[in-house]
Amino acid sequence: MSIDPQRRLTILRMAILLLFLVLVGRLWQLQVLRGEEFLRLSEENRIRSYPVTAPRGLIYDRQGKPLLSNRPSFTVSVLPMEVQSSQEFALLGRLLGMDPSEIAGKVQAAIRYRPFEPVRIARDVSLEVVTKIEERRLELPGILIQAEPVRHYLYGKLAAHVLGYLGEISEEELKVRKGQGYSMGDLIGKTGIERMYDRLLRGTNGRLQVEVDAMGRPLRVLGSTPPTPGNSLVLSLDVNLQRAAEEALGDRKGAIVAMDPKSGEILALVSHPAFDPNLFAVGISAQEWKRIMTDPGLPLLNRAVDMTYEPGSVFKIVTALAAVDAGVATERTTINCPGFLRLGKWVFKDWKAHGRVNFIEGVAQSCNVMFWILGRQVGPERLAEYARRLGMGRPTGIDLPSEAKGLIPDPAWKEQEKGELWYPGETLNMAIGQGYVQVSPLQVARAISAIANGGFLPRPHLLRSVLAPDGSVLERVPHGPFESVPVRPRSLQVLREGMIAVVTRGTGRSAAVSGLSIAGKTGSAENPLGEPHAWFGGFAPAEDPQLVVVVLVEFGRRGGVAAAPIARQIFAAYFSEVGRRPGASYAGGSPPGIAGEAPKNAREKNWVGSEILLQGRRER
C-alpha cells in the first residue's frame, strides 16, 4: 500500500477546520449564550486583591535586647479607580486634616503605574479618625483602611545613626531595585542598618483576596497569601555601653567609636546631635523633614563614619610608628625642644618648650618639635604610606552605607590635584596631622585597633547574625577579612609604650581609670571652621586590648581636656560591668541569645570567633 500525501493533507485540513468550529462554538457559548451573565460579572467584579505589608525584621543588640519593635497602626489608602469624584478627596482631606490637593496628587502620581493597587495616603492614623471615616463610608467608596505594622524604636535617639531610618521608596530607588519585590509607597531603609540590610529586614508582602460589596466594603476573605516577616538582625552593639557613651558625650557635638580591636565588632557608635528615627517610621511630614534638614547641627549626619576631620596630634601615632619602623628613631632617641622649629625663613611654634625629651616622653607630651624633626626625616611619602597601611584615607568596609573615604595627601597627590609642588612646611604639618589630612573617627579607631592587637586591621562591623522569623539562626557573620599591617612588632611595642605614657603622665592623664592600664593619644586639630577639634583615641587594657575608644568633640579645643575624660567614662563603664575585669577575655562573651531562647551549645562554640582568628594570625 503506498501512501497518498494529498489525501493525508486533506484530512489535516479537515481536522483544522473542525478545531476552528470547536473554538467558534465555544466562543458562541461564552459570548452570545452566556454573554450577559459574564458582562454582569465583569461589571461588579467583586474580587479585590490587596497587598498585605510584611512586618520588618527586628534588630537586637549583642545581648539579645531588642532595639525596636513593630506596633500595629492604621493606614488609609485610596483605590484610584474607585474614586467617583473630587468631593471624595475633599471629604477625606477634612477627616485626615490634609490638603485635598495633596491627596489628589498622590493618587495621580500612582494611577499611571498601578491603577488597581491601593495608594497610601496617611499612615498611622488614629482610631478616632478611622472611626470617622467608617461613619462616612457611603460617601467614601474608594477608601481602604488597612492595619500595618509600624516600626517603634524603643530607645528613641539612642544609636539612631547605626539603626538609620525609613522613608517611602523614591522613584530612583524603585528603578534600581526593579524586580526585587519593591513597589511604590513601600517603606525602605534610607540610612544605617535599615538601609544596609533592607532586603534581609523587609520580608515579602502577602496578598489578601476579598469579596467586596458595591461600596467597596469587604464582605468576606476569599483567600490570602500571608506575608513573610523579614529576618531579624543581631548587632554587635552593646546597648549599655552605647548609652554610657552617649551620656558621656552629652550635649556636645561629636562622635564616639568603641570597638573590639580583635574582632572589629562595633560595641558603641555615637554621633551627636542625633535624630529620633520614630519620626520617620510612618513617613515623615514635610514640615518635620524641613526642620531636620535645616538644623545647623546636621542631626542626620553620622559624624563617626560619614564625616572626616583633621586628626591633629592623634596622627602622631602614624608619624611615631613610621619613624621607629623606618629606623629614623628608637625609644632612646632624644631631641631638644626650644618651643619652635626654624625652617628656612619660617618659624613653627610648638605649644610649649619641652626642653630635652626622649622619644617616649615626646609622645607622652605630644611635643610638636620632635614630630616635626622625625616627620622631616621620614618624609611625606613614607608618612602617607604608613597612614595608608593603618587604613587611613580609605573606607574601612563597615556595614553602613555612605562611609567617608578621607584623605592622606602626598606630593604626587598634590601635584595631580592642585598642580603645585609639595612644600617642606607641609611635611611638618602632616607630621602632626594638620594640613590636608582628613580621617573619620572610625578610621582612627581601626588604626588604633591594629596598633593594639599587634598589627592587623580588622573590618569594623555591626552585624553578628541573621535570625529567621522563627528565631533560628540563618547566618552568622564571620569577622574579617583582616588586613595585616606590614610593620615590625617591635615598632608597635615602642609606640604602645609611648601611648601608655600619654595616659599615665602625658597629655591624656584625664583618661586614666584606676586599676586599668590604658594607652592612648590626644589631639587638638586646628581647623578652618573654628576652635580646634578635640580628639582622644586609645585602648585598654594595654597588655591585652579588649576595647578601643575614639572620641571626637567638635570645637572641643583640647583633646586632653574635652575628649579624654569622655573616654575615661566609657572605659570605666565597660570594665566595671560584671565579668569584664581587665585581663578577663571578652572574646568568648555571651552568645546573642534572644530572650526566652536557650543558647545552644553549637552556638556558643561558634561565638569564640575572635579567639580562633587570633590563633590563625599567630601562625602566619
Added chain:
Amino acid sequence: MSMVMAVMRKLLKNLDWVLLLATVILVIVGILLVYSATHMKGDDPWAFVKARLFHLTLGVLAMAFIILIDYHALARQWVLLYVGNLLALLIVLVIGRETQGAQRWISLGFLGTIQPSEFAKVSLIVTLATHLSARRGPYRRLRELVPFLLHAGVPMILIIQQPDLGTALVYLAILFGMLYAAGAEPRPILGVAGVGLALSPVLWHFLKDYQRARLLAFLDPLKDPLGAGYAIIQSKIAIGSGQIFGKGYLHGTQTMLQFVPEHHTDFIFTVVGEELGFVGAVVVLFVFLVWLWRGLAISMEARDTLGMLIAVGVTSMMAFHVFVNVGMTIGLMPITGIPLPFLSHGGSALVTALTATGLLLNVWMRRKKIWF
C-alpha cells in the same frame, strides 16, 4: 545587480498574496491589541508598540532572508541547524536568565533577550523534513519511527529542562503532523501517543508545582478561584462579557483592570474577545484559518517531499499555537504559556512566526520545476 533584480521580479510574481495579506492583517491587529493591552502600563503608552515595531523590523528581515535562500540549500545545512540549535538550548540552561521560575531567555545586552526555544521550532521543522525525506515512508511499525522520535526528542528534553512544557508540546505537534504527512500509519503514531500517556504519571512527577496547579485548575477552576484558577475564570469573564459586538476598542474593563494576568502576552486573545466581541473574535480566527489553509495548500502544491514536509511542519506548529492559546483563554485547554502567533507581545515569537511565513513563501515560490 540586474540578476538580483531579476530574482526579485520572479519572487514578486510568485508570492502567495493571500498568505501575505493574512499575515499583514494579523501583524496589524497584533499591534493594535498590544497597544490596547499596555497603554495603561508605565510612563510611555507607546513603549510596547515601539518595541513591537522593532521586533517587526527584525522579523521582516528574517523573513526576507529565509525567502531568498532556496529551501533545498537550507536543508543541506541540516547539521549546522540541528547542532547550532542544541547548543543554543544548552546555553540557555547554563547562562539563561530566569524569570518566574523558568529559564528561557538569553540576554543580548541592549538588544534585550532572546528565547532560543522559539527559533528552535523552525530549526526542527527544516531538519526533520530533511530527515524524513531522506528516509522515506511509509512507516508501518513503531520501530521505524524511532530515529525521528530521537531527532525531536533531544531538543525537547532540553526545553523541558528549562522548564517550558508548552513549547515542548509544540514540538510534539510538529512531530506528529510531519510524521503523518510523511506517511506514518495511524497505528504506530497512536502507539507513540500510548507510550506517552503511559509515561504521563512519571512526567507528572517531574512537573513543577505551578505546572501541576495549572493542570488541576484547568480540570476544576472553581476549586481554587484565587490561585491558579483565577486566570481562567477572569479570562472567561473577560471574553464572555464582550458579547456579540464587544465593548469597543480600548474599552475593555476586565483586561484594562488587569484582572487578567499577562494579558498582553499569553492572554492577548482576551482583549479580542472583550473589546471586539464574538464578531471580532471570529474574524480574527477566520484570518488564522485562511493562513493555515494556505499553509496546507502550499504543502499540497510543493515541488517535492521536502517542501511538502516543511510546509506541513510550519502549519502544524501554527495550528497548535492557535488552538492551545485560544483554547486556554476560553477554558478549553490548560494554561501552558504558549503565545498566540502574531498577536501576543514577544519579540522572539514574532520573529519566529514571520520566519515560518517566510518558509511557506519559500516553498510556494519554488513549486514550479522551471524555477532556476
